[in-house]
Amino acid sequence: MDYKHKSIKELKEMLDKNEVTSEELFKEANTLAHSTEEGNYFVTIIDKYRKRAKEDTLINGIPYALKDNFSTSGILTTASSNILKDYVPVYDATVYKRLKDAGAVLVGKTTLDELAMGGTGTTAHTGIVFNPHDKKRLIGGSSAGSAAAVAAGIIPFAIGSDTGDSIRKPASFGGVVGFKPTYGRISRYGLFAFASSLDHVGLFSRNVEDTAIVTDIIKGNDPKDMTSLKDDNLCYLEHIHDSIKGRKLFYIKEIVDEEIYQDEDIKKTIRTFKELMEKLKKEGFLIEEASIDEKLLKAIYPVYMTISCAEATSNNANLTGIQFGSRKDGKDINEVMFNARTLGFSELIKRRFVLGSYILQKENQEKLFLNSLRVRRLIVDKINELFKEFDGMILPASGSVAPLITDDVKSEKLDPKATVLENHMAIANFGGFPSITLPMYYHNGLPVGVNLTGRVREDSLVLNMAQKIEDVIGIKNKVAGDDDV
Amino acid sequence: MYKVVIGLEVHCELETKSKNFSSAPNLFTMTPNINVATVDLGLPGILPVVNREACYKALKTAMALNCSNPSEIMFDRKNYFYPDLPKGYQITQVTKPMGVNGYLDILVNGKTKRVLIHQLHLEEDTASLEHNSNFSLIDYNRSGIPLIEIVTEPCIESAEEAVCFLEDLRDVFLFLDVSEAKSNYGQMRCDVNISLMKEGSNELGTKVEMKNINAFNSVRDAIEYEIKRQSEILDKGEKVVQETRRIGEDGKTYSMRKKVDAVDYKYFVEPNIPKIPLSKEYLDSIRKEIPMLKLERYKLxxxxxxxxxxxxxxxxxxxxxxxxxxxxxxxxxxxxxxxxxxxxxxxxxxxxxxxxxxxxxxxxxxxxxxxxxxxxxxxxxxxxxxxxxxxxxxxxxxxxxxxxDHLEQINDEDKLLNIIKEVMDNNPEQVRQYVEDGNTFVYNYFVGQVMKTTKRQANPNMSLEIIKKELERRKSDGK
Incomplete structure (x- = not known):
C-alpha cells in the first residue's frame, strides 16, 4: 500500500482502525529511505523500529525524520561535518524528546549543509542532497534532507532548523510546507547552534494542518532554554479553520515589481503571485502593497551574513576535538585543536569562521557587527510598524524553481539578478516572526512556494491564514513524481 | 625612591547549590569529573540557564562594596581557545557588570585606606588542567562554577595594603555568606598588576602582571620581590619589560610570557540569555540583607x-x-x-x-x-x-x-537577719570577742559563715551591714 499521499490525520485514522500498524508505516518509510539513498537525504537511516508513547497523541505511531543537527542520545549526530562524523550525543534535544514522548517514530537523521551554514544542501560531508523532483537540481538548505525526504514522500513530516530561511527556502524548492514559529515557541535545547539569535526550530510537512498538528506537540516553554516563550495554551489545530474575513496582508512593492527583473522565470513567478493575491482578495483577505526603502531591503543579506557568521564563529568554537568529535594528533594542545579544525571543516565553513572572527575583532566590531545589529533593528522596526496595520506579510518564497547544481551555486556565489527576492525571508529570523512557506505553483513540473510571515507570538493566526491560502491554491499532499504537477 | 602602583583582580568562587549555568552541583571534591552536566562540557546544542542564587550573591557583594548596580542583568561572551574552556568561550559580563565604581575601606596599621573598586562581575570558572610529562588531564568539576571577579583601580601602594585588602575582602565574602573564600581550595585567587613610577612623576611605569596567586602570603612575597626587582632595573636606568610573570615556591617571580599585544577576546552579548530587568524592589530587598561589615562593627x-x-x-x-x-x-x-x-x-x-x-x-x-x-x-x-x-x-x-539550685542571691533583709542570728548563736565566742573586746575582725568571719551557710547565695554587702547592726544590738543588750 502507498502511504505517501496520506496526511498525518489520515494515517492516524488508519492506525486507530488497525488498517495499518505503526511498525508497517516505519518499515515502508525505511524501505523508501534506503531505495532513495542516491539522493543523500539521510546521514543515518534507522533500521530498528522503536516506539514509546506515554499517552495517545495525534502523531502516535507516525514516522518522521530529524535534521542531523539535533542531539539524539545514542544516535550518531554529525551536523553533516567531518569534525563530528563519529559523534554520538549523550543527551536528547527537547524537540526530539517531545516527539518521542508523543509516540512519533524516528526513521532517520537527515542531511544538512555542513553545520547548517549554507542554503544549497550541497556542502554535507556525505555529499550533495538532490532535489527529488529533478536530480540535476538542488533542494536548497540548510535543512536539505528533511525537505527532500518529505517531498519524496518518505515520511509525512520532518524537523528542521531555520536561521536565514533554512526551512522555508527548501520547502519552496521541494513543494512542501515549511514552517518556523515565533522565536522561542519551540525550544532550541539540543539544536546544534549556528547563530543563536537567529536559530529557530521548525518543520516540514505536506499540508498546513499536519504542520499545526506537529507544532502543537513540540511547542511550549522549556526551562532549559531561557529564550523560550511562555506557553500560549492554544491548540493551533483547533483554530486552523477560523474565518480569515477582514485579515489584512501586505506585500513589498520593491520585491515583487515585475519591471525590475529580466529573467522570464522570475517574471512568471511574480505574475502567478499577483494572480494569487487577486484570488485571496476574493476569499476575504484585504491585500495592499507596501513600500520599504530599498536600502533596507538590500541590507538584509549582508546583515544576515555578518550576524550569523559572527555568532557561528563563537558557537562552533567548542569543536576542537578535545571534549568530543574527531581528535587529531599534534605536538601540543594548540596544535591538536588547530589540526582538528583544519581537517574537520570544509573550505566554505572556514571562510565563514574567518569572516565571523574578522567581524568580531575589536577594530571592526563597531563598524561591522554593531552596525549590523542596528540595521537588523531598523528592518524589524519597519516590519513591526506595518504589522500594526497588517496581520501578515506575503511574498514569493523564491524567484523561481530550484536552481541547477553548478559550481557557482556550490561556492555560495550570489545571484545578482534577485538578491533581495531570494533573501527576504531572513526578515522573519531578524524579528523572530512566525513564517511559513507553502507550494504556490508548479513550473515545468517544479514547485515554487509562497511565504507568509506574521506577528510575533501569533503562530496560530499564521497557520490559520496559511490554511486558507492553501485551500485557495489547492496544492497539498503532493510528492515528487506525481503525474498531475 | 619609587612610587608603587598596584591593581588587583580578585576571583572568588560563589557558594551556590548548582553551577552558574547548569544544574550540576557546585561542590568541592577531589574525585575528578563527577559534578558535570552536558552544559559544563560544552556539548553541541547545550544552552545556559542562569543561576538566580549566583546573581543574588554577586549583586549583594557589589552592593556591600558600595558599587552601583545595573538596571538589568546581561552577559557577554569572551571568546578564546584553550582546552580548559569547553565551549570555546566564557560567559562573563563586560557591558553591564553587577557593580561598578565602588570602594572598600580597609584598616592598614590603624589608618583607614579607601580601595577603589573599578567593577565586579559574574562569570563562570574554567575546567582545571593537570599537566603530566607527555599528557594532560582535564577535570570538569570546576567548569561552570560561579565566579565573581573584582577589579580594583590601581590605587594600592604597598604589599601591606594589598594583603590587608585581600584579608578584608575575604571577610566581606564571609560576612555576606556568599563564599567560603578558601584560598587553599583555590576558591579565592588573585592577579596582581604592579608598576613603579618616579616619585613626583605623573607618568605610570610599565605594568607587570602576575597571575593566579592563591595564598595571601604569596601575594606579599610576589609584590615585595617585584618592587625590589623593578627598582633595581630602574636604578640602572633600564626599562621594565611588559610581561606576565608567575611566582615560584621560593617567593621569587619568573617571566612566563612577554606581552606583545593584548589578546582580542571578541566580546559580544550572549544571545542565549535574555536581559533580566532588575526592579528597585528586588535590589532594595537584597540591600536589606546586607549585614554590618567588619570595619563598621570595629568602629561601633x-x-x-x-x-x-x-x-x-x-x-x-x-x-x-x-x-x-x-x-x-x-x-x-x-x-x-x-x-x-x-x-x-x-x-x-x-x-x-x-x-x-x-x-x-x-x-x-x-x-x-x-x-x-x-x-x-x-x-x-x-x-x-x-x-x-x-x-x-x-x-x-x-x-x-x-x-x-536556688542560686539566686538572698537580698531579703529579714531572711538574712534570721540566718545571721542563727550563725551568731552558734558562734558565741566570736560574738563575745566583739561585745567584750570590740574586735571588728569578726565581721569578716561572720560574712564568711553566712556565705557558707547559704552556699554563697547571700548578698555579701547586705550581710555585712546586718552583721554590724546585729553585733551592735547584742553589745548594747549585753550591757
Missing part, C-alpha cells in the same frame, strides 16, 4: 560601647562571634560586663574546646540575662562566671541553673 564597638581597639578588633573579626556579642550587649544592661563575659569566658571556652560559636552550648540571650543579674547585684560577678561555666559543662541554660 569603640564608639558606642567604649571597647579597646584590641577587644573591638577581636570581636569584629568574626561575623558569628560579633553577632553573638551584639545579642549579648544589646540585651544586657551592662556592656562592660557583657564584654567581660564574651571575651573571657566565651572566647576562651571556644579555644579550649576547639569549637565554633555555633556549637557553643549557651545562648547569647541567656548570657545577656546573666550579665544583667550581675549588674543588678542579684549575683556576684564571680558567682555569675561560675554559673556560666557550669552551664557550659552541663550544656544547660544558666538561668535555669540559677533557679534549679
Amino acid at each position: 564597638y569603640q564608639e558606642k560601647y567604649g571597647l579597646s581597639e584590641y577587644d573591638a578588633g577581636v570581636l569584629a573579626k568574626d561575623k558569628k562571634i560579633s553577632d553573638y556579642f551584639n545579642i549579648v550587649v544589646e540585651n544586657s544592661n551592662d556592656s562592660s560586663i557583657a564584654l567581660n563575659f564574651v571575651t573571657t569566658s566565651v572566647l576562651s571556652t571556644l579555644n579550649k574546646l576547639s569549637i565554633t560559636i555555633d556549637e557553643f552550648p549557651v545562648k547569647a540571650l541567656s548570657i545577656a540575662k546573666l550579665t544583667s543579674l550581675v549588674h543588678d547585684k542579684k549575683i556576684s560577678l564571680d558567682h555569675g562566671k561560675k554559673i556560666l561555666y557550669k552551664a557550659i559543662k552541663e550544656e544547660k541554660d544558666p538561668i535555669d541553673l540559677i533557679k534549679e
Whole structure:
C-alpha cells in the first residue's frame, strides 16, 4: 500500500482502525529511505523500529525524520561535518524528546549543509542532497534532507532548523510546507547552534494542518532554554479553520515589481503571485502593497551574513576535538585543536569562521557587527510598524524553481539578478516572526512556494491564514513524481 | 625612591547549590569529573540557564562594596581557545557588570585606606588542567562554577595594603555568606598588576602582571620581590619589560610570557540569555540583607560601647562571634560586663574546646540575662562566671541553673537577719570577742559563715551591714 499521499490525520485514522500498524508505516518509510539513498537525504537511516508513547497523541505511531543537527542520545549526530562524523550525543534535544514522548517514530537523521551554514544542501560531508523532483537540481538548505525526504514522500513530516530561511527556502524548492514559529515557541535545547539569535526550530510537512498538528506537540516553554516563550495554551489545530474575513496582508512593492527583473522565470513567478493575491482578495483577505526603502531591503543579506557568521564563529568554537568529535594528533594542545579544525571543516565553513572572527575583532566590531545589529533593528522596526496595520506579510518564497547544481551555486556565489527576492525571508529570523512557506505553483513540473510571515507570538493566526491560502491554491499532499504537477 | 602602583583582580568562587549555568552541583571534591552536566562540557546544542542564587550573591557583594548596580542583568561572551574552556568561550559580563565604581575601606596599621573598586562581575570558572610529562588531564568539576571577579583601580601602594585588602575582602565574602573564600581550595585567587613610577612623576611605569596567586602570603612575597626587582632595573636606568610573570615556591617571580599585544577576546552579548530587568524592589530587598561589615562593627564597638581597639578588633573579626556579642550587649544592661563575659569566658571556652560559636552550648540571650543579674547585684560577678561555666559543662541554660539550685542571691533583709542570728548563736565566742573586746575582725568571719551557710547565695554587702547592726544590738543588750 502507498502511504505517501496520506496526511498525518489520515494515517492516524488508519492506525486507530488497525488498517495499518505503526511498525508497517516505519518499515515502508525505511524501505523508501534506503531505495532513495542516491539522493543523500539521510546521514543515518534507522533500521530498528522503536516506539514509546506515554499517552495517545495525534502523531502516535507516525514516522518522521530529524535534521542531523539535533542531539539524539545514542544516535550518531554529525551536523553533516567531518569534525563530528563519529559523534554520538549523550543527551536528547527537547524537540526530539517531545516527539518521542508523543509516540512519533524516528526513521532517520537527515542531511544538512555542513553545520547548517549554507542554503544549497550541497556542502554535507556525505555529499550533495538532490532535489527529488529533478536530480540535476538542488533542494536548497540548510535543512536539505528533511525537505527532500518529505517531498519524496518518505515520511509525512520532518524537523528542521531555520536561521536565514533554512526551512522555508527548501520547502519552496521541494513543494512542501515549511514552517518556523515565533522565536522561542519551540525550544532550541539540543539544536546544534549556528547563530543563536537567529536559530529557530521548525518543520516540514505536506499540508498546513499536519504542520499545526506537529507544532502543537513540540511547542511550549522549556526551562532549559531561557529564550523560550511562555506557553500560549492554544491548540493551533483547533483554530486552523477560523474565518480569515477582514485579515489584512501586505506585500513589498520593491520585491515583487515585475519591471525590475529580466529573467522570464522570475517574471512568471511574480505574475502567478499577483494572480494569487487577486484570488485571496476574493476569499476575504484585504491585500495592499507596501513600500520599504530599498536600502533596507538590500541590507538584509549582508546583515544576515555578518550576524550569523559572527555568532557561528563563537558557537562552533567548542569543536576542537578535545571534549568530543574527531581528535587529531599534534605536538601540543594548540596544535591538536588547530589540526582538528583544519581537517574537520570544509573550505566554505572556514571562510565563514574567518569572516565571523574578522567581524568580531575589536577594530571592526563597531563598524561591522554593531552596525549590523542596528540595521537588523531598523528592518524589524519597519516590519513591526506595518504589522500594526497588517496581520501578515506575503511574498514569493523564491524567484523561481530550484536552481541547477553548478559550481557557482556550490561556492555560495550570489545571484545578482534577485538578491533581495531570494533573501527576504531572513526578515522573519531578524524579528523572530512566525513564517511559513507553502507550494504556490508548479513550473515545468517544479514547485515554487509562497511565504507568509506574521506577528510575533501569533503562530496560530499564521497557520490559520496559511490554511486558507492553501485551500485557495489547492496544492497539498503532493510528492515528487506525481503525474498531475 | 619609587612610587608603587598596584591593581588587583580578585576571583572568588560563589557558594551556590548548582553551577552558574547548569544544574550540576557546585561542590568541592577531589574525585575528578563527577559534578558535570552536558552544559559544563560544552556539548553541541547545550544552552545556559542562569543561576538566580549566583546573581543574588554577586549583586549583594557589589552592593556591600558600595558599587552601583545595573538596571538589568546581561552577559557577554569572551571568546578564546584553550582546552580548559569547553565551549570555546566564557560567559562573563563586560557591558553591564553587577557593580561598578565602588570602594572598600580597609584598616592598614590603624589608618583607614579607601580601595577603589573599578567593577565586579559574574562569570563562570574554567575546567582545571593537570599537566603530566607527555599528557594532560582535564577535570570538569570546576567548569561552570560561579565566579565573581573584582577589579580594583590601581590605587594600592604597598604589599601591606594589598594583603590587608585581600584579608578584608575575604571577610566581606564571609560576612555576606556568599563564599567560603578558601584560598587553599583555590576558591579565592588573585592577579596582581604592579608598576613603579618616579616619585613626583605623573607618568605610570610599565605594568607587570602576575597571575593566579592563591595564598595571601604569596601575594606579599610576589609584590615585595617585584618592587625590589623593578627598582633595581630602574636604578640602572633600564626599562621594565611588559610581561606576565608567575611566582615560584621560593617567593621569587619568573617571566612566563612577554606581552606583545593584548589578546582580542571578541566580546559580544550572549544571545542565549535574555536581559533580566532588575526592579528597585528586588535590589532594595537584597540591600536589606546586607549585614554590618567588619570595619563598621570595629568602629561601633569603640564608639558606642567604649571597647579597646584590641577587644573591638577581636570581636569584629568574626561575623558569628560579633553577632553573638551584639545579642549579648544589646540585651544586657551592662556592656562592660557583657564584654567581660564574651571575651573571657566565651572566647576562651571556644579555644579550649576547639569549637565554633555555633556549637557553643549557651545562648547569647541567656548570657545577656546573666550579665544583667550581675549588674543588678542579684549575683556576684564571680558567682555569675561560675554559673556560666557550669552551664557550659552541663550544656544547660544558666538561668535555669540559677533557679534549679536556688542560686539566686538572698537580698531579703529579714531572711538574712534570721540566718545571721542563727550563725551568731552558734558562734558565741566570736560574738563575745566583739561585745567584750570590740574586735571588728569578726565581721569578716561572720560574712564568711553566712556565705557558707547559704552556699554563697547571700548578698555579701547586705550581710555585712546586718552583721554590724546585729553585733551592735547584742553589745548594747549585753550591757
